[in-house]
Amino acid sequence: MIKMILDVMGQDAPASEFIRGAVDAVREYGVDITLVGDEGLINDVFIKEDLSMEKIDVVHADSFVTMEDGAMSVVKEKSDSSMNRGLKLLASGEGDAFLSAGNSGALLAGATFIVRRIRGLRAAFGATLPFESPVLLVDSGANTQVTPADLVSFAKMGRIYYSGMYRKEDPTVGLLSNGTEETKGTPLQKEAYALLKDAGVGFIGNVEGFDLTSGRADVVVCDGFSGNIALKTAEAVGRFTVKTLDETLRSTFFSKAAALPLRKRLRETAKRFDPSEYGGAPLLGISKPVVKIHGSADARAVKNAIRSAIYYVSTGVIYEIARNSSKLVYKDGAPAGKEK
Amino acid sequence: MIKMILDVMGQDAPASEFIRGAVDAVREYGVDITLVGDEGLINDVFIKEDLSMEKIDVVHADSFVTMEDGAMSVVKEKSDSSMNRGLKLLASGEGDAFLSAGNSGALLAGATFIVRRIRGLRAAFGATLPFESPVLLVDSGANTQVTPADLVSFAKMGRIYYSGMYRKEDPTVGLLSNGTEETKGTPLQKEAYALLKDAGVGFIGNVEGFDLTSGRADVVVCDGFSGNIALKTAEAVGRFTVKTLDETLRSTFFSKAAALPLRKRLRETAKRFDPSEYGGAPLLGISKPVVKIHGSADARAVKNAIRSAIYYVSTGVIYEIARNSSKLVYKDGAPAGKEK
Numbered sequence: 001m002i003k004m005i006l007d008v009m010g011q012d013a014p015a016s017e018f019i020r021g022a023v024d025a026v027r028e029y030g031v032d033i034t035l036v037g038d039e040g041l042i043n044d045v046f047i048k049e050d051l052s053m054e055k056i057d058v059v060h061a062d063s064f065v066t067m068e069d070g071a072m073s074v075v076k077e078k079s080d081s082s083m084n085r086g087l088k089l090l091a092s093g094e095g096d097a098f099l100s101a102g103n104s105g106a107l108l109a110g111a112t113f114i115v116r117r118i119r120g121l122r123a124a125f126g127a128t129l130p131f132e133s134p135v136l137l138v139d140s141g142a143n144t145q146v147t148p149a150d151l152v153s154f155a156k157m158g159r160i161y162y163s164g165m166y167r168k169e170d171p172t173v174g175l176l177s178n179g180t181e182e183t184k185g186t187p188l189q190k191e192a193y194a195l196l197k198d199a200g201v202g203f204i205g206n207v208e209g210f211d212l213t214s215g216r217a218d219v220v221v222c223d224g225f226s227g228n229i230a231l232k233t234a235e236a237v238g239r240f241t242v243k244t245l246d247e248t249l250r251s252t253f254f255s256k257a258a259a260l261p262l263r264k265r266l267r268e269t270a271k272r273f274d275p276s277e278y279g280g281a282p283l284l285g286i287s288k289p290v291v292k293i294h295g296s297a298d299a300r301a302v303k304n305a306i307r308s309a310i311y312y313v314s315t316g317v318i319y320e321i322a323r324n325s326s327k328l329v330y331k332d333g334a335p336a337g338k339e340k
Numbered sequence: 341m342i343k344m345i346l347d348v349m350g351q352d353a354p355a356s357e358f359i360r361g362a363v364d365a366v367r368e369y370g371v372d373i374t375l376v377g378d379e380g381l382i383n384d385v386f387i388k389e390d391l392s393m394e395k396i397d398v399v400h401a402d403s404f405v406t407m408e409d410g411a412m413s414v415v416k417e418k419s420d421s422s423m424n425r426g427l428k429l430l431a432s433g434e435g436d437a438f439l440s441a442g443n444s445g446a447l448l449a450g451a452t453f454i455v456r457r458i459r460g461l462r463a464a465f466g467a468t469l470p471f472e473s474p475v476l477l478v479d480s481g482a483n484t485q486v487t488p489a490d491l492v493s494f495a496k497m498g499r500i501y502y503s504g505m506y507r508k509e510d511p512t513v514g515l516l517s518n519g520t521e522e523t524k525g526t527p528l529q530k531e532a533y534a535l536l537k538d539a540g541v542g543f544i545g546n547v548e549g550f551d552l553t554s555g556r557a558d559v560v561v562c563d564g565f566s567g568n569i570a571l572k573t574a575e576a577v578g579r580f581t582v583k584t585l586d587e588t589l590r591s592t593f594f595s596k597a598a599a600l601p602l603r604k605r606l607r608e609t610a611k612r613f614d615p616s617e618y619g620g621a622p623l624l625g626i627s628k629p630v631v632k633i634h635g636s637a638d639a640r641a642v643k644n645a646i647r648s649a650i651y652y653v654s655t656g657v658i659y660e661i662a663r664n665s666s667k668l669v670y671k672d673g674a675p676a677g678k679e680k
Contacts, residue, residue, distance in 0.1 A: 211576075234573050236552060236554070245582070
């Protein structure tokens with residue numbers, strides 16, 4: 001039986017959203033879940049909302065990492081935090097995956113120091129953009145600066161994740177740049193282009209912001225700074241567009257009642273490209289499944305993240321990444337996992 | 341009388357779209373326009389489409405800069421190109437602004453070498469994102485690498501442009517980063533944060549991709565690499581969302597005829613946040629108005645770009661930038677205009 005470890009503290013949303021998401025996931029997927037956080041607070045939610053505790057247990061933590069805390073706080077001054085506890089449960093085998101919507105920097109640091117990286121790999125977030133077809137963006141925010149060799153390693157990890165999760169053999173890889181021509185980009189992109197071309201990773205060349213919706217490449221590699229900007233811009237524009245169009249429908253000649261089914265349909269379509277529908281972003285390169293849930297996740301998004309984490313665990317993607325880890329490191333360049 | 345110089349060659353769209361856009365602009369705004377390009381080709385379009393040549397003249401160019409040409413080609417091997425000719429007309433005072441949808445790198449190089457920069461300033465594209473309120477993104481693609489001092493200079497130029505064009509006094513400035521906290525970003529953002537804080541530019545701190553739709557900051561400064569990715573991602577997601585929702589409406593229970601007025605309304609709303617509605621992106625820091633028209637512009641977008649360029653010229657924004665140029669350069673850092 002698969003067991004998920006869910007951090008219910010330190011995110012923007014209230015813990016109750018996360019607890020409800022967990023209860024829904026138990027009911028729908030029959031998974032076991034360990035909730036980590038303030039035990040009193042968690043129990044209060046169960047009582048107040050009259051939720052079933054079936055297949056759920058609670059591990060208490062005295063504190064939690066806030067968004068303002070430094071990345072290393074999770075292993076230093078906040079070693080009694082829910083994030084630290086949860087990562088330790090994962091590391092010691094008392095669960096199959098750890099999920100958190102807390103401080104990303106701390107999650108990266110905690111996963112690196114408590115769960116450990118796969119030898120030689122640099123960890124990176126892989127967020128899926130759900131437009132024409134899924135596009136996996138690696139790194140979507142773990143490392144603001146990377147080396148060209150890191151990008152090759154991201155491409156290789158991303159391909160294994162992509163083909164496992166989205167059942168596509170031999171996914172294509174694009175390098176995010178400011179134009180499709182080989183000469184585009186900063187020195188990072190130019191050097192990475194040369195490496196990727198010969199890396200046997202289905203490289204199709206540079207891709208632009210435009211291609212994040214087209215699915216021209218399945219896996220798009222970039223530094224975590226650009227990736228984070230692309231990811232958040234895509235989310236913001238998607239949400240804004242849907243909101244504006246919904247307001248248009250509401251204010252059109254229609255009566256409110258007549259517009260209702262149409263607006264419902266609109267929102268269903270909108271969900272199709274809501275990143276939270278695709279679940280969380282895995283920390284690729286960590287030796288066990290660690291998943292970042294979307295910062296503004298509600299109960300539904302938490303449930304979806306658990307669903308996708310179950311699939312992530314059951315496909316064994318991470319063990320395939322580990323098995324291939326020596327091949328994932330780009331040999332002729334700097335070791336991909338080396339910290340700068 | 342204001343006179344526009346329009347390059348009709350070297351863009352993705354056919355020259356006929358640009359010529360039609362120019363004719364429409366003459367009719368609607370009464371502006372004079374010089375078209376630069378292959379004279380035979382241009383005359384053919386006028387004859388074939390039976391367009392009025394009132395207030396339009398044509399300057400012939402033997403060649404044009406392609407998207408594949410290097411940036412310096414415009415002043416070297418392609419000195420007989422339409423872009424070179426048009427920039428020279430602007431430089432010699434035979435027009436008030438030059439507009440082109442051609443090769444951005446060549447436009448930057450040509451503007452720099454033929455029209456010249458305002459002393460001490462580094463030129464940057466300023467694209468307007470048209471969501472909750474206009475957000476001016478500087479640099480949206482001219483320089484893949486910039487210094488912290490450049491970002492201060494972009495903020496100052498951007499504020500002058502913004503308040504002139506969008507009639508807002510004392511616009512706010514945000515620094516594009518991967519999180520709102522002061523500690524976020526690469527060394528570039530961290531150093532720029534420290535400079536911007538004390539620069540008297542209405543700095544509100546770091547902004548994220550999310551803020552490009554919210555209008556939390558009026559002017560968002562960034563390097564041209566990240567800016568280009570944000571701009572293209574925003575455009576792609578906006579377009580994809582509208583397309584998908586339009587398909588939903590088409591396929592919903594409605595009859596096609598019943599859905600038609602609603603779909604029309606949807607597209608009108610969609611236009612509201614189509615970047616081409618806002619016209620082109622000026623090359624801030626160049627001593628005369630040079631405007632990049634959107635790469636996939638059609639006749640309507642060309643007309644809009646001319647409209648906004650007329651306003652750009654008539655507000656005298658560029659002369660205010662020039663008048664203030666000594667104040668625009670960040671004194672305590674590296675000179676902002678110094679090429680690396």
